[in-house]
């Protein structure tokens with residue numbers, strides 16, 4: 001039997017059509033939990049993004065989730081020259097795993113990652129908000145480039161492989177450099193595990209007619 005959908009808290013909602021197919025309504029739609037996890041994050045909202053390399057091997061790394069596009073699509077900033085962006089251009093399906101200690105809750109979102117064009121509205125907005133330290137991460141050589149010993153950072157003399165001129169230029173730039181790209185995950189399957197008590201798990205998946213959801217065994 002259908003019950004009314006609980007309201008999604010502040011922030012953009014999924015289009016009505018996207019939630020209309022939800023089957024089990026004891027839980028709000030997943031954007032509710034995404035937004036709650038975002039609000040509960042202390043400091044940067046961190047997650048682990050898993051992709052597959054060209055040989056099919058898994059690769060996972062920590063990322064900062066910068067926001068939620070349309071309330072339900074997490075997006076992050078990355079370097080267009082990095083392995084993960086190369087991997088996503090070849091094979092765009094990825095999974096983002098978010099752990100909220102405050103909520104004792106894990107959210108796993110699987111779907112296609114859209115690599116936004118450089119210098120789009122979202123990357124400009126992020127660039128304006130970035131600290132000098134974050135901007136500086138885009139001034140160095142491509143991530144993963146081997147550094148000669150004399151250029152490698154040392155604990156007692158931090159240096160990240162970028163020249164002082166490149167650092168100054170990027171720190172003061174009004175527009176984002178072409179190497180900054182926004183990665184936006186379009187979830188097709190969401191899995192929520194709550195440690196509770198009670199321990200519980202819920203899954204949502206996208207079908208042609210819209211989103212459906214159901215509790216599953218933890």
Ligand SMILES: Cc1cc2nc3c(=O)[nH]c(=O)nc-3n(C[C@H](O)[C@H](O)[C@H](O)COP(=O)(O)O)c2cc1C
Nearest residue numbers: 059061062063064076077078079082083084085143
């Ligand atoms: C706390 C933390 C936050 C990070 N945030 C990001 C991020 O938002 N975007 C990003 O591209 N890399 C981020 N990194 C670096 C990645 O984990 C990774 O080392 C780097 O992007 C290279 O990954 P790749 O070689 O798989 O492309 C972060 C690392 C840490 C430890």
